[in-house]
Amino acid sequence: MCGISGLIDSSGRVAEQDLAASLTAQQHRGPDGQGAWTDGVCALGHLRLAIIDLSPAGRQPMSNEDGTVWITFNGEIYNFQALRGELESLGHQFHSRTDTEVIIHAYEQWGTDCVRRLRGMFAFAIWDQRRRRLFAARDRVGKKPFFYTVRGSRFLFASELQGLLAFPGVPREVDLRGIDAYLALGYIPPPRSGFKDIRKLPAGHWIAVDLTPDGPVVRVDRYWSLDYLPKIASSEAEASETLREKLTEAVRLRMISDVPIGAFLSGGIDSSIVVGLMAKASARPVKTFSIGFQEAAFNELDHARRVAQRWGTDHQEFIVEPNALEILPTLVRHYGEPFADSSAVPTFYVSQMTRRSVTVALNGDGGDESFVGYERYLGNQLAERIRRFPGARLLTQAALGLVPDSPHSKSRLRRARRFLSVATEPMNRRYQRWLGYLSPEDKDRLYTPDFRAAVAEARGPVWPDALFEATGGLDPAEAAMAVDVQSYLPYDLLVKVDITSMANSLEARSPLLDHEVMEFAATLPIQLKLKGGRLKHLLKHAFADLLPVENVRRGKMGFGVPVGQWFRGPLRELLHDALLSERSLARGYFQPDELRRIVQAHMEGRTDHQLVLWNLLMLELWHREMVQTAGGPPAPRSSPWRG
Secondary structure, eight states: OEEEEEEEETTOOOOGGGGHHHHHHTGGGOBTEEEEEEOSSEEEEEEEOOOSOOSGGGOSSEEOTTSSEEEEEEEEETTHHHHHHHHHHTTOOOSSSOHHHHHHHHHHHHGGGGGGGOOEEEEEEEEETTTTEEEEEEOSSOOSOOEEEEETTEEEEESSHHHHHTSTTOOOOBOHHHHHHHHHHSSOOTTOOSBTTOEEOOTTEEEEEEEETTEEEEEEEEOOOOOOOSOOOOOHHHHHHHHHHHHHHHHHHHTOOSSOEEEEOOSSHHHHHHHHHHHHHOSSOOEEEEEEESSGGGOOHHHHHHHHHHHTOEEEEEEEOGGGGGGHHHHHHHHOSOOOOTTHHHHHHHHHHHHTTOSEEEOOTTHHHHHTOSHHHHHHHHHHHHHTSTTHHHHHHHHHHHSOOOSOTTOHHHHHHHHHHHTTSOHHHHHHHHHOSSOHHHHHHHBOHHHHHHHHHHOOSOHHHHHHHTTTTSOHHHHHHHHHHHTHIIIIIHHHHHHHHHTTTOEEEOGGGOHHHHHHHHTSOHHHHSBTTBTTHHHHHHTGGGSOHHHHHSOOOOSOOOHHHHHTTTTHHHHHHHHHSHHHHTTOSBOHHHHHHHHHHHHTTSSOOHHHHHHHHHHHHHIIIIISSTTOOOOOSSOTTOO
């Protein structure tokens, strides 16, 4: 696990010093060593977090035998030993024990198809001197990031936005279409970023950049997608046995390390299974780490302790309190663009605590998206059935009138109203309502005329809409899962974990995101994964012996943060300053009166606007930390998109 940076220049004016600022900005991703290489046309930089082969032979950038192919690589390839054996049989020679060297020879042997053979998480860039081509790729699911930009004769890239912005001449002009998408989704979907001239490589894609006299020529292509059809015929017993074998192997592969390892433990089904499999494979107690809150509705520590006691782990806990939000400016800088998932705060602290004891931590990410773990999947299935009834819209509206509203975001009444309000809408509308932040109607009320006009000129369909169009023929629950795998999972959940863990120089590994596990789960009939309304049925059945009964029976809590309560208490002043101050309102995005109304309604407890308020807060902090600093433009006194 590392940080990478680099550039190529068709003018041939490249020096190692060009990488210095970018590497410094990403130092947290690789505190164990730094390397740079250049041939005058290409410069590759690397920051090392040593995990496998701690010797000097593992240093990067690394080359093939004759120095014509060079690589800088971030991630872990879990099948590198098997690939190495195959490549050696084909005549390739190795000089280290690293997975990095395996990628080099795999590229030499199979070209761009090498990525299809890699099992793991990765973002890498390979410079092919003979072809004057840079080839880069990102892992299938999107655990490792890759940002890039073209500036004249130069193509520049880095693991993080702050690493890319550190290159001289990279502008910080805000991408208004990206901001419009962020306000709806809480993240900015690819290929856009928060900055107009910077792009992110989508998950499961590679990019090839050829140098020509006219500058870099860029081509991006997709090499992997998760197929849900055709389904395989399997009994519950057969599916459970195969799943057990595949996930056990995925955990075993992710326990390979030359440094201490541990696990995040929430007490949920996914992380509990991972810890159980680790305990069965380990000769010593597994180190586990959990996060909690003083607010009982958000606290899962009792459930995590139950699992820790079941396996006799070496267990540590941390309680997140409102003053923990002092790290918000730090988080904003690490993300580099607006990011509205408030669970980034506890994830940062559990990563910080974990790093004091280990360098690698396994987690349970991905179980929900493969095995029907979210209530919205069941809700999508139920809503599609309701839509088929004659008069369904009138019936749901009548039912909605009988359900009182609740100011509590986690209440059953609130969830029931949220379901009924869009039960007869198309899938894409339901998805936006259940998972999004600002709806189109919210935007019409909140946006200023100038901002509304600016984004209306360029605004196409909301990004997930196109993803739903490609899910024809799938069960509604699987359709929502398929969209999550291409959107919410890679650009919210995995971004959150990568940034918070790497900010603390910690490597996070996710066995449930092993692509072989995901591909197997996708081809199973939905009835095996969602049975009688029971979420994660197959996962619970296959690993029943590893799970305390109390943990199986409990409802899913989710990794929420009580920011709604904090906004009414210790964070009240922060919220008012960030959203209602003169410099905030002067940005020209939002109608001041409507913004004040939203804040006031939340403060009085009349409704719960915590998600929207957190979204707006993080946008404002991003402007202060990333747009106006380090040479960025000053705070605008008029609309930033005019003139």
